[in-house]
Amino acid sequence: MTPKPDMSVHLGGLRMKNPVMVASGTFGYGPEYADLIDLNRLGAVVVKGISREPVRGNPPPRTVEVASGLINAIGLQNPGVDGFASEYMPFLRKYDVPVIVNIWGRSIDDYAFVAERVDAVDGVAGIEVNVSCPNIKEGSCMFGSNLDMFKRVIAAVRQKTRLTLIPKLAPDIAGIQPFAKAAEESGADAISLINSVPAMAIDIEERRPKLGNVTGGLSGPAIKPIAVKMVWEAAKAVKIPIVGIGGISTAPDALEFIIAGATAVAVGTANFTEPATAVAIIEGIDAYLVRNGMKGIVELVGSLWK
Numbered sequence: 001m002t003p004k005p006d007m008s009v010h011l012g013g014l015r016m017k018n019p020v021m022v023a024s025g026t027f028g029y030g031p032e033y034a035d036l037i038d039l040n041r042l043g044a045v046v047v048k049g050i051s052r053e054p055v056r057g058n059p060p061p062r063t064v065e066v067a068s069g070l071i072n073a074i075g076l077q078n079p080g081v082d083g084f085a086s087e088y089m090p091f092l093r094k095y096d097v098p099v100i101v102n103i104w105g106r107s108i109d110d111y112a113f114v115a116e117r118v119d120a121v122d123g124v125a126g127i128e129v130n131v132s133c134p135n136i137k138e139g140s141c142m143f144g145s146n147l148d149m150f151k152r153v154i155a156a157v158r159q160k161t162r163l164t165l166i167p168k169l170a171p172d173i174a175g176i177q178p179f180a181k182a183a184e185e186s187g188a189d190a191i192s193l194i195n196s197v198p199a200m201a202i203d204i205e206e207r208r209p210k211l212g213n214v215t216g217g218l219s220g221p222a223i224k225p226i227a228v229k230m231v232w233e234a235a236k237a238v239k240i241p242i243v244g245i246g247g248i249s250t251a252p253d254a255l256e257f258i259i260a261g262a263t264a265v266a267v268g269t270a271n272f273t274e275p276a277t278a279v280a281i282i283e284g285i286d287a288y289l290v291r292n293g294m295k296g297i298v299e300l301v302g303s304l305w306k
């Protein structure tokens with residue numbers, strides 16, 4: 001009998017049993033999905049973005065469906081770092097799945113503060129740094145689009161944690177490579193991309209924006225080809241692993257990202273329509289490796305024929 005392919009991957013010191021995680025903001029903090037799928041099957045769980053203090057988020061409507069996608073403007077609602085640690089970590093610690101905490105702030109000091117707190121929480125494996133949320137009015141966005149601010153925020157977070165550090169890059173920047181390189185030079189263990197793409201939709205009868213926040217972030221199948229291209233470009237610029245995100249809802253989608261250069265992938269919007277999407281993708285990748293006589297997933301990473 002041929003041995004099963006090795007699905008495990010590493011992001012810095014973080015070992016994942018398979019390359020498929022769930023994306024921040026689309027999987028709550030874990031308990032929301034625990035009755036629907038076996039969390040232990042996942043490569044990692046990335047929780048909804050956490051900030052220094054609790055945040056109420058934006059006025060409704062907060063989401064609108066568009067062709068092949070979703071525009072959201074949740075406004076980074078969250079219970080704050082201490083609320084997250086006390087309310088959700090006791091639950092998450094019961095599982096054999098790495099927990100990656102997505103963080104954001106309105107200042108460099110905020111990011112450093114939250115990173116230090118998260119670092120002290122038992123059971124957390126990594127920190128994903130959201131510098132690219134299109135849904136809040138101040139802060140956060142500028143860190144993702146200004147190279148100097150980006151470097152400073154990542155270096156500040158790096159100083160506060162030894163956990164696997166994963167900056168999450170913005171899609172709406174002139175070129176991905178300088179940001180990918182800056183992340184690597186600032187001590188990141190991996191990078192993830194992409195966040196949702198700034199977007200808006202209008203109700204023409206009312207002549208009003210469809211979202212309470214007016215603009216939001218587009219996610220889902222509509223953004224996948226953009227994300228694949230950005231992962232491919234980033235992979236040429238850095239040696240650290242890449243987590244590919246954007247419109248992944250099937251194993252072939254995930255495989256595109258991996259062949260383009262992603263070591264791991266995250267499933268986002270697809271969790272809303274089918275909670276078992278990530279599990280089906282894990283099985284589909286495994287079947288692909290078997291079908292192609294590959295010993296492990298690592299063989300496939302960045303294997304695009306050129």
Ligand SMILES: Cc1cc2nc3c(=O)[nH]c(=O)nc-3n(C[C@H](O)[C@H](O)[C@H](O)COP(=O)(O)O)c2cc1C
Nearest residue numbers: 023024025049072130194195219220246247268269
């Ligand atoms: C409702 C919603 C909430 C999100 N919240 C966050 C968040 O808190 N932090 C973050 O970094 N990304 C957040 N994202 C972005 C996703 O993690 C992901 O990068 C994006 O949706 C693209 O992937 P997808 O097309 O598979 O959904 C959110 C996305 C959606 C749809």
